[in-house]
Amino acid sequence: MENNIPPLDSLFHALADPTRRAVVQRLGAGPAAVSELAEPFGMGLPSFMKHLGVLEDAGLIQSAKTGRVRTCTLNPDRLAAAERWFEEQRQLWDVRYRQLDALLGAMQGKPE
Amino acid sequence: MENNIPPLDSLFHALADPTRRAVVQRLGAGPAAVSELAEPFGMGLPSFMKHLGVLEDAGLIQSAKTGRVRTCTLNPDRLAAAERWFEEQRQLWDVRYRQLDALLGAMQGKPE
Numbered sequence: 001m002e003n004n005i006p007p008l009d010s011l012f013h014a015l016a017d018p019t020r021r022a023v024v025q026r027l028g029a030g031p032a033a034v035s036e037l038a039e040p041f042g043m044g045l046p047s048f049m050k051h052l053g054v055l056e057d058a059g060l061i062q063s064a065k066t067g068r069v070r071t072c073t074l075n076p077d078r079l080a081a082a083e084r085w086f087e088e089q090r091q092l093w094d095v096r097y098r099q100l101d102a103l104l105g106a107m108q109g110k111p112e
Numbered sequence: 113m114e115n116n117i118p119p120l121d122s123l124f125h126a127l128a129d130p131t132r133r134a135v136v137q138r139l140g141a142g143p144a145a146v147s148e149l150a151e152p153f154g155m156g157l158p159s160f161m162k163h164l165g166v167l168e169d170a171g172l173i174q175s176a177k178t179g180r181v182r183t184c185t186l187n188p189d190r191l192a193a194a195e196r197w198f199e200e201q202r203q204l205w206d207v208r209y210r211q212l213d214a215l216l217g218a219m220q221g222k223p224e
Contacts, residue, residue, distance in 0.1 A: 021120070096140065096141060
Protein backbone atom coordinates (compact mmCIF):
# COMPACT_ATOMS: atom_id res chain seq x y z
CA MET A 1 0.00 0.00 0.00
CA GLU A 2 2.85 2.34 0.87
CA ASN A 3 6.42 2.18 -0.35
CA ASN A 4 7.67 2.79 3.15
CA ILE A 5 10.98 4.56 2.44
CA PRO A 6 11.84 6.10 5.82
CA PRO A 7 13.49 9.25 4.30
CA LEU A 8 10.09 10.45 3.09
CA ASP A 9 9.13 10.95 6.75
CA SER A 10 12.19 13.09 7.49
CA LEU A 11 11.81 14.89 4.18
CA PHE A 12 8.23 16.03 4.79
CA HIS A 13 9.06 16.77 8.43
CA ALA A 14 11.92 19.02 7.27
CA LEU A 15 9.58 20.92 4.96
CA ALA A 16 6.90 21.45 7.63
CA ASP A 17 8.56 24.67 8.78
CA PRO A 18 8.58 28.10 7.07
CA THR A 19 12.24 28.86 7.94
CA ARG A 20 13.42 25.56 6.48
CA ARG A 21 11.29 26.00 3.34
CA ALA A 22 12.73 29.50 2.89
CA VAL A 23 16.27 28.10 3.17
CA VAL A 24 15.47 25.48 0.50
CA GLN A 25 14.02 28.23 -1.68
CA ARG A 26 17.10 30.45 -1.20
CA LEU A 27 19.48 27.58 -2.01
CA GLY A 28 17.56 26.94 -5.22
CA ALA A 29 19.26 30.10 -6.50
CA GLY A 30 22.72 28.69 -5.67
CA PRO A 31 24.98 27.74 -2.72
CA ALA A 32 25.27 30.18 0.19
CA ALA A 33 27.31 30.65 3.35
CA VAL A 34 25.53 29.90 6.65
CA SER A 35 25.91 33.51 7.81
CA GLU A 36 24.27 34.76 4.59
CA LEU A 37 21.46 32.19 4.89
CA ALA A 38 20.80 33.08 8.53
CA GLU A 39 20.68 36.83 7.96
CA PRO A 40 16.98 37.31 6.96
CA PHE A 41 15.58 35.30 9.88
CA GLY A 42 16.61 37.30 12.93
CA MET A 43 17.04 34.23 15.10
CA GLY A 44 20.00 33.08 17.16
CA LEU A 45 22.63 31.15 15.23
CA PRO A 46 22.21 28.01 17.41
CA SER A 47 18.47 27.87 16.54
CA PHE A 48 19.23 28.45 12.89
CA MET A 49 21.92 25.74 12.87
CA LYS A 50 19.31 23.35 14.29
CA HIS A 51 17.09 24.05 11.26
CA LEU A 52 20.04 23.42 8.93
CA GLY A 53 20.69 20.15 10.79
CA VAL A 54 17.11 18.99 10.13
CA LEU A 55 17.49 19.83 6.42
CA GLU A 56 20.86 18.05 6.29
CA ASP A 57 19.48 14.94 8.09
CA ALA A 58 16.67 14.82 5.52
CA GLY A 59 19.27 14.92 2.74
CA LEU A 60 17.81 18.14 1.35
CA ILE A 61 21.02 20.13 1.76
CA GLN A 62 24.68 19.44 2.31
CA SER A 63 27.35 21.68 3.77
CA ALA A 64 31.12 21.95 3.57
CA LYS A 65 33.60 24.10 5.46
CA THR A 66 36.36 26.04 3.70
CA GLY A 67 38.51 27.91 6.19
CA ARG A 68 36.03 29.60 8.54
CA VAL A 69 33.11 29.63 6.11
CA ARG A 70 30.52 26.83 5.98
CA THR A 71 28.70 26.78 2.64
CA CYS A 72 25.35 25.03 2.07
CA THR A 73 24.18 23.49 -1.19
CA LEU A 74 20.74 22.23 -2.18
CA ASN A 75 20.27 18.59 -3.13
CA PRO A 76 17.49 18.81 -5.75
CA ASP A 77 17.26 15.00 -6.05
CA ARG A 78 15.70 14.79 -2.60
CA LEU A 79 13.08 17.41 -3.46
CA ALA A 80 12.38 15.50 -6.66
CA ALA A 81 11.76 12.35 -4.58
CA ALA A 82 9.08 14.17 -2.58
CA GLU A 83 7.57 15.65 -5.72
CA ARG A 84 7.39 12.14 -7.22
CA TRP A 85 5.22 11.02 -4.32
CA PHE A 86 2.67 13.70 -5.27
CA GLU A 87 2.79 12.67 -8.90
CA GLU A 88 2.02 9.07 -7.88
CA GLN A 89 -0.98 10.25 -5.88
CA ARG A 90 -2.21 12.37 -8.77
CA GLN A 91 -2.06 9.40 -11.12
CA LEU A 92 -4.31 7.50 -8.69
CA TRP A 93 -7.00 10.21 -8.66
CA ASP A 94 -6.72 10.58 -12.41
CA VAL A 95 -7.64 6.91 -12.82
CA ARG A 96 -10.57 7.41 -10.47
CA TYR A 97 -11.77 10.57 -12.20
CA ARG A 98 -11.66 8.86 -15.57
CA GLN A 99 -13.71 6.00 -14.12
CA LEU A 100 -16.27 8.42 -12.64
CA ASP A 101 -16.40 10.30 -15.91
CA ALA A 102 -17.01 7.10 -17.86
CA LEU A 103 -19.71 6.10 -15.36
CA LEU A 104 -21.41 9.48 -15.69
CA GLY A 105 -21.22 9.20 -19.47
CA ALA A 106 -22.81 5.72 -19.33
CA MET A 107 -25.58 6.95 -17.00
CA GLN A 108 -26.37 9.79 -19.41
CA GLY A 109 -26.43 7.32 -22.27
CA LYS A 110 -23.53 9.06 -23.98
CA PRO A 111 -21.17 6.90 -25.98
CA GLU A 112 -17.83 6.64 -24.06
CA MET B 113 11.33 35.10 0.36
CA GLU B 114 8.63 32.69 1.49
CA ASN B 115 4.91 32.89 0.80
CA ASN B 116 4.19 32.03 4.40
CA ILE B 117 0.81 30.30 4.08
CA PRO B 118 0.45 28.56 7.47
CA PRO B 119 -1.43 25.51 6.06
CA LEU B 120 1.73 24.39 4.23
CA ASP B 121 3.26 23.64 7.64
CA SER B 122 0.34 21.45 8.72
CA LEU B 123 0.17 19.89 5.26
CA PHE B 124 3.79 18.71 5.24
CA HIS B 125 3.54 17.73 8.90
CA ALA B 126 0.53 15.55 8.06
CA LEU B 127 2.46 13.82 5.27
CA ALA B 128 5.52 13.13 7.44
CA ASP B 129 4.05 9.82 8.62
CA PRO B 130 3.74 6.52 6.71
CA THR B 131 0.27 5.69 8.09
CA ARG B 132 -1.09 9.08 7.06
CA ARG B 133 0.50 8.86 3.61
CA ALA B 134 -1.01 5.40 3.17
CA VAL B 135 -4.46 6.75 4.08
CA VAL B 136 -4.08 9.54 1.50
CA GLN B 137 -3.00 6.96 -1.06
CA ARG B 138 -5.97 4.71 -0.26
CA LEU B 139 -8.45 7.60 -0.48
CA GLY B 140 -7.03 8.46 -3.91
CA ALA B 141 -8.93 5.40 -5.11
CA GLY B 142 -12.22 6.73 -3.65
CA PRO B 143 -13.97 7.46 -0.33
CA ALA B 144 -13.83 4.82 2.41
CA ALA B 145 -15.34 4.12 5.82
CA VAL B 146 -13.06 4.67 8.84
CA SER B 147 -13.26 0.98 9.77
CA GLU B 148 -12.16 -0.05 6.28
CA LEU B 149 -9.33 2.51 6.31
CA ALA B 150 -8.11 1.38 9.73
CA GLU B 151 -8.10 -2.32 8.89
CA PRO B 152 -4.60 -2.70 7.31
CA PHE B 153 -2.75 -0.90 10.09
CA GLY B 154 -3.27 -3.13 13.12
CA MET B 155 -3.38 -0.19 15.52
CA GLY B 156 -5.98 0.79 18.11
CA LEU B 157 -8.88 2.84 16.76
CA PRO B 158 -8.07 5.83 19.06
CA SER B 159 -4.52 6.05 17.61
CA PHE B 160 -5.85 5.70 14.09
CA MET B 161 -8.49 8.39 14.68
CA LYS B 162 -5.69 10.70 15.84
CA HIS B 163 -3.98 10.23 12.45
CA LEU B 164 -7.25 11.01 10.66
CA GLY B 165 -7.59 14.13 12.83
CA VAL B 166 -4.15 15.36 11.69
CA LEU B 167 -5.11 14.77 8.04
CA GLU B 168 -8.44 16.53 8.55
CA ASP B 169 -6.79 19.52 10.33
CA ALA B 170 -4.42 19.83 7.36
CA GLY B 171 -7.43 19.91 5.03
CA LEU B 172 -6.22 16.80 3.21
CA ILE B 173 -9.35 14.78 3.98
CA GLN B 174 -12.85 15.40 5.14
CA SER B 175 -15.27 13.04 6.85
CA ALA B 176 -19.03 12.77 7.22
CA LYS B 177 -21.19 10.48 9.33
CA THR B 178 -24.19 8.64 7.90
CA GLY B 179 -25.92 6.58 10.56
CA ARG B 180 -23.14 4.76 12.36
CA VAL B 181 -20.63 4.91 9.51
CA ARG B 182 -18.09 7.73 9.17
CA THR B 183 -16.81 8.03 5.59
CA CYS B 184 -13.58 9.83 4.64
CA THR B 185 -12.94 11.60 1.33
CA LEU B 186 -9.69 12.95 -0.09
CA ASN B 187 -9.35 16.65 -0.86
CA PRO B 188 -7.02 16.61 -3.89
CA ASP B 189 -6.82 20.44 -3.96
CA ARG B 190 -4.74 20.43 -0.79
CA LEU B 191 -2.30 17.89 -2.23
CA ALA B 192 -2.10 20.01 -5.36
CA ALA B 193 -1.14 23.02 -3.18
CA ALA B 194 1.81 21.08 -1.77
CA GLU B 195 2.81 19.85 -5.21
CA ARG B 196 2.76 23.45 -6.46
CA TRP B 197 5.37 24.36 -3.87
CA PHE B 198 7.73 21.77 -5.39
CA GLU B 199 7.03 23.06 -8.88
CA GLU B 200 7.97 26.57 -7.75
CA GLN B 201 11.27 25.28 -6.34
CA ARG B 202 12.00 23.37 -9.52
CA GLN B 203 11.50 26.49 -11.60
CA LEU B 204 14.12 28.23 -9.42
CA TRP B 205 16.77 25.54 -10.00
CA ASP B 206 15.90 25.43 -13.69
CA VAL B 207 16.75 29.12 -13.99
CA ARG B 208 20.02 28.48 -12.16
CA TYR B 209 20.92 25.45 -14.28
CA ARG B 210 20.28 27.39 -17.46
CA GLN B 211 22.56 30.17 -16.14
CA LEU B 212 25.31 27.66 -15.27
CA ASP B 213 24.93 26.02 -18.64
CA ALA B 214 25.24 29.36 -20.44
CA LEU B 215 28.31 30.18 -18.32
CA LEU B 216 29.92 26.84 -19.14
CA GLY B 217 29.16 27.39 -22.83
CA ALA B 218 30.75 30.86 -22.68
CA MET B 219 33.86 29.48 -20.90
CA GLN B 220 34.25 26.85 -23.58
CA GLY B 221 33.90 29.51 -26.27
CA LYS B 222 30.78 27.84 -27.61
CA PRO B 223 28.11 30.06 -29.06
CA GLU B 224 25.12 30.10 -26.66
